[in-house]
Amino acid sequence: MRPTLLSRLLFGAMIVLIVVPMVFPFLWMLLSSFKTQVDIISWPPKLFFSPTLVNYVKVFSEQDFLQYFSNSALVGTVSILASLILGLPAAYSIARYKQKKLSVLILLARLMPGIAFLMPWYIIFSRLGLMDSYLALILSHMLITLPVVVWIMSTYFDAIPIEMEESAMVDGAPRQKAFWMIILPLSGPGIVTATTLSFIFSWNNFMFSQVLSMEKTKTLPIAIYNFVSYAEVDWGGVMAAAVAIIAPAIILTMIFQKYVVQGLTMGAVKG
Amino acid sequence: MVGQNFLEKNLKVIFPLPAVLFVVMMMIFPVAYTIMLSFTGWNLTAADSFRFTGLRSFTRVFEEPRFLEALFRTFSFTFLAVTAETLIGVALALILHRKFFGKGLVKTLLLLPLVATPVAIGIVWNLFYDPNIGLLNYLLTALGLPTGEWVYAADSVLPSLAIVDVWQWTPMITLICLAGLAGLSSEPYESARVDGANNAQILFRITLPMLTPTILTAMILRSVDALKTFDIIYAMTGGGPGYASETLNIMAFKYSFEYFRMGQASVILVALFVVVLGFSLGIMKLRDWADK
Numbered sequence: 010m011r012p013t014l015l016s017r018l019l020f021g022a023m024i025v026l027i028v029v030p031m032v033f034p035f036l037w038m039l040l041s042s043f044k045t046q047v048d049i050i051s052w053p054p055k056l057f058f059s060p061t062l063v064n065y066v067k068v069f070s071e072q073d074f075l076q077y078f079s080n081s082a083l084v085g086t087v088s089i090l091a092s093l094i095l096g097l098p099a100a101y102s103i104a105r106y107k108q109k110k111l112s113v114l115i116l117l118a119r120l121m122p123g124i125a126f127l128m129p130w131y132i133i134f135s136r137l138g139l140m141d142s143y144l145a146l147i148l149s150h151m152l153i154t155l156p157v158v159v160w161i162m163s164t165y166f167d168a169i170p171i172e173m174e175e176s177a178m179v180d181g182a183p184r185q186k187a188f189w190m191i192i193l194p195l196s197g198p199g200i201v202t203a204t205t206l207s208f209i210f211s212w213n214n215f216m217f218s219q220v221l222s223m224e225k226t227k228t229l230p231i232a233i234y235n236f237v238s239y240a241e242v243d244w245g246g247v248m249a250a251a252v253a254i255i256a257p258a259i260i261l262t263m264i265f266q267k268y269v270v271q272g273l274t275m276g277a278v279k280g
Numbered sequence: 281m282v283g284q285n286f287l288e289k290n291l292k293v294i295f296p297l298p299a300v301l302f303v304v305m306m307m308i309f310p311v312a313y314t315i316m317l318s319f320t321g322w323n324l325t326a327a328d329s330f331r332f333t334g335l336r337s338f339t340r341v342f343e344e345p346r347f348l349e350a351l352f353r354t355f356s357f358t359f360l361a362v363t364a365e366t367l368i369g370v371a372l373a374l375i376l377h378r379k380f381f382g383k384g385l386v387k388t389l390l391l392l393p394l395v396a397t398p399v400a401i402g403i404v405w406n407l408f409y410d411p412n413i414g415l416l417n418y419l420l421t422a423l424g425l426p427t428g429e430w431v432y433a434a435d436s437v438l439p440s441l442a443i444v445d446v447w448q449w450t451p452m453i454t455l456i457c458l459a460g461l462a463g464l465s466s467e468p469y470e471s472a473r474v475d476g477a478n479n480a481q482i483l484f485r486i487t488l489p490m491l492t493p494t495i496l497t498a499m500i501l502r503s504v505d506a507l508k509t510f511d512i513i514y515a516m517t518g519g520g521p522g523y524a525s526e527t528l529n530i531m532a533f534k535y536s537f538e539y540f541r542m543g544q545a546s547v548i549l550v551a552l553f554v555v556v557l558g559f560s561l562g563i564m565k566l567r568d569w570a571d572k
Contacts, residue, residue, distance in 0.1 A: 024382070027372060027386070028386060099295060102292050115299065123510070128314060129310035215514075230399045233397075233399060237406070
């Protein structure tokens, strides 16, 4: 039975109804970032206006925006690398030795509210003179990225047939060598999934940096938040900043779309 | 090769050890410290206040109406958001689970709210919600509908925040359900067709029952995160107006980093652990029981 023209039109309309609300906030943000303050606060809201780059110029020149940008990138990158170093062997061990309790322990970090650690960290890092240090920020972000790595990679390792290592071990290679030479090279897609997802989570994290960083290590979400906490909101500047912070996450997602979907839905489907 | 041998024999301890040490240092130890602090009346701004006071911080906090309201609000926010996300998310998955022109693009667009920085998203929504310059009230006026104060009024702030959460996280439920739908076996469908079942019967008798475990898992994942929602609430309202959108998370944050009442903040944190862990454990037990 071929669908009629009418039912196809209805379906098309439904898809449009789904897509528009999903995309609209992004479009409005983008549009507003090219408006002057006068255009933004004018009533009725303007759909047509003469675009200006003044907000972007302001964001990137007046504020130390590039510094915040590189802080975010640095903290994300280092905490992921460290999480891979700690997390890959742990995930392998959890997968091969069925260490269920261990996986629960590490997943607890995913379950617990971040503020539960943040308050003690604040006290401890202050005592150690580590406030506003990259070290404190990276350690805190690792508590976001490590569970992602362990969760995704233990599922991934679990799906690799154990015969892969066993054939190498028959030839006399110790297990750790089999892990290094055989399993890891097979794990590229899993590592890409874990890395992409954890980078996005670290990039978007607001709470940890809000408390642990000050001027030197401030990350982007804090910079954008500070924009609005002043008395009068500079909406154009805020929207330009919002575009600048959201764009990298979206670009990354588009490049690694397949992996992002896999990571987000992993484990959920098995029930 | 002695080292290699030793490593291989103890692989199951050595491989996870660094990660475990890290988690103990950064999570278990801080949580234990928080629990200890909850038995003190420590206030960072008051000298010499680090003293064990038994349960006094607990009674102090629990007697505050502000705490009970925040507790209730945490649950009602979660309930509102997750219910709407589930209903819309499952419906979207059922609609999108078929071949159509542009499906790839729609699936890409689904991902965008999920990866967008919540603080930035919250601020964009604040611009929508603004009673004076916001687009939302303009659209409502243009349609002849009554306007609202959204996040700027106590009685509408919580649902307005839930709308933002729904906008951002509904695609998560949709994606999980789409993956679940793709994994359903086609056999029941074939025999239903042979028996002449109509679309509604197929949906309610076959698809939804088979998808239920997936939907439940998605709901659990969402609920755990919704209970902890911080970024959008803090960025959009800071818990206000008044305390009208203050959840446990926000309250704990303020007690810690604005009032520096560490003892009482720890009590709120302990309450938050109990809520989140209790919820997760309860659901897991419930599911084990349902599986039997």
